Amino acid sequence: MDQIFQEFASNFVPNNYLTISLDAKKNVLKKFRIILEKKKIPKNGWKDDEIEEFINYISSLDSNNFPVTCGIGEREGRIACKLVARRHLNFSHGIGRSGDLLESQPKAAGSSLLSTLTNSLVLDYIKNIAGVKSTASCFIVPVATGMALSLCFLTLRKQKPDAKYILWSRIDQKSAFKTITTSGFIPIIIEQQLDASSELHTNVKEFENQINVLGPDNILCIYSTTSCFAPRNTDNLEKLAMLAKGNEIFHIVNNAYGLQCSKICHIIEEAQKNGRIDLFVQSTDKNFLVPVGGSIIAGFREEQVKNVAKTYVGRASSSQTLDVLLTILSLGESGFKELLAERKNNFIYLNENLKILAESLNETIIKSVNPISIGMTLSSLNINDVTKLGSMLFKRGITGARVISCTDSKTIDNYKFDNWNSHYTSNNPKIPYITAAAALGMKKDEVDVFCSKLKECYLKCKNSLEVA
Template sequence: MIDLNISGIIPKNMENRGKLVLNDNLKNIEDIFNHRVIPKQAMSDEEIELFLKLLSLMDTDKDPKSIRIGEREARTSSNIHNRLVSGFCHGVGRSGNLIDPQPKAPGASVMYSLTNSILTSFLKKLGLNVSAIATPIATGMSISLCLSALRKKYGCNTVIYPYAAHKSPIKAVSFSGLKMRLVETVLSEDGESVFVPVEDIENAIKKEINKNDKYGDSNIYTTKYNINNKKEIPCVLSTLTFFPPRKSDDIVEIAKICEEYNIPHIINGAYAIQNQYYIDRLKKAFKYRVDAVISSSDKNLLTPIGGGIIYSKDKEFINEISKTYPGRACATPIVNTLVSLLSIGLNNYKELMKQQKESRKLLHDLLVELANNTNNKVLNIDSPLSICITTNSDPVEIAGKLYNLRITGPRGVRSSDKFGNCYLGNFPYDYVVMNAAIGIKNKDIINAVDKLKYSMAKNKNIMSGEKNGNNYCNSIR
């Protein structure tokens, strides 16, 4: 990859030996440039840092002979800035398109293009035949990009949202300037989960289409809606991944309905990539109408928060989405996605998926045992990541105790909490949600359930500083 002329400096046998070592160390970097797919084996931190350094040295702010007189020349006040963005101070994209090459940043432009190629190859290896881009914004804002693209391309004016009690998607709709029609959840027959019936979603679609049909077509409910007539039309924002007791939307049936009525369909799959259960549902949904799926880089690829992943079977629509981003973007979230893909590698990621599945089973078994011993129950909800256990004492207080015991993540919800339960009226149970997401360790699950057992104890004063409570806390830390 790099032809260094060191002839005559050291003995020939030493020169050949040194070049052999150098070339082996550069081989993985060379493979990334040549093949542009996720490596099977993880790359070392040293290899990744060298790779990023080589690319960042291509940007114009690294040119020692450059005369920089623009208003934006990647001038920084501290070397800390350079380290935080891995040297890509010019960022990525141009004012008109997130994925457009940036003249002042050849290296960053190559880095971003490679990231998207590697990300696409990664999803294909997991079984999703899609095109993908990494976004420099998290899930909620990435949803906004998709909705803005739908508004521009199809004239969408209303988002039909099967209600999930999550502020980010709701704010994303508002941020995009679209109206929202909520479709409320209902309680399942066994009383242990809430969901949005597919027929209610279809009825909401019909009502929106009928409202926007100025010609009053009497067959509007039974015929496909023609988006080419330039009328304002609705779109659907469904939810694949969410906390129990809210079940996942039936994205396959929704995709069929959206195909029938010819309206756009966006899926919020925030943590969908890490589990085969979600991937299989996406594969089935992609056979029908799915315009794009949004996932989180931190939830799936173990990056710091701040990046998103948007993928679709329609490569041209991905390009349309990138055009909705105003201005350039910070390179750091993109670099974080690239670093994770290279540092984990395909084989290790599949192993992490396997471990996540095993950890979820361990969490289930421990919570069932705890429920049996405390006259509670584990709710019957089909989630490959999260589990609900009912509680006979205040779940919010229990979650607070867990937080004070250094357990982050569990969520306590009272039966009367409409927002938390996504349900009109009281839910039958107070409950605590616990998760087994990718990257979790079995020892952490064991310790968390042990402290949950303590937090569910009947002594309400145990956390007030009493001696027996402090001794117990120390014994289980």
């Protein structure tokens, strides 16, 4: 094609000029060929115009973008608003077919290519950048983490139809719990163990006890969590995985934002080697810095992952897949590694600065091995001022910090949780605290601003208490 173009174009432009330009074009096309051939994330990110050219070519393979087309069906990919068409880069058919999210569409070769390629690149990321090397398969599903977990539970129900219980290691996040009840299962809530230093750990013995009481045949799965806010730690995945393997019980891991942490990924990898993990689920927005709305379901057996894709009802939006692909091409392997290294360094910096702040306020950092989140006590504030502190921080642009009073209770689908947001129920009084996370994309100067504003607001709250 380039030779034919060059032959006729040389009638208008000197051939030596054309050769230089077309050689540059060949280098871009080589990038396109390599990514389709290798199914690996490019080492360095692409330029925006290269990404746009690549995506435009892929979308041109969908029937709604053919130069000549005559659609007479009920779903022909027509888009009324040009702004909408531009926003989605002319993709409109979605991905998958009714009954299988991974199946190709005859009218949408481009959308099918988009889906398959992106899933391959995400798998490359999970294995070779995040470090869960044994992962066999994964796919993006256009629902957030909670609904993706429900999809996993419903898939497992087909394989174990008589099981009605899910053993869940408590984490105080509403959707993490509702995914059980929404799927029609009975949650067995296993509280965290609180040690002498107020650190929270998985109550493995209670898992063993519940398996003995309920019987393995009646239990669908063990449902554990990795990423969470302090002082809760990553669940003891290895021991839970060994329990699952020994009792032939499925094991699902909520890995919401765990892909950004090498320590968590190593824990998943080792737990699978020594025990059993069937599926682990993570968010696209938290791990790939894209808009909310997608998640990644991954596993160590390709057949198990494909079974989940076959459970999805109908076609799916390609928006979340497109967002992830664009981000992967933009950042490349080097860009992601820079972000991951930055996050790890920011965690250290946040921990150091919060320790200095805590000492100046006569507070303490709550002991924890959580690799993303850090907690600091608020022992000198009364309950009203603890609540006030959270509001003051938010008004000053500090988002994401959690102020925990340890006095709240919450009822979800008729299940009551005492001391909501603390991950733990107990009649023993506990000190209120605040948590902050060093997550992917955070900048070092945000740590400085947070610590400064926290000190300012804390002192205002404490002084108002002293005046009273």
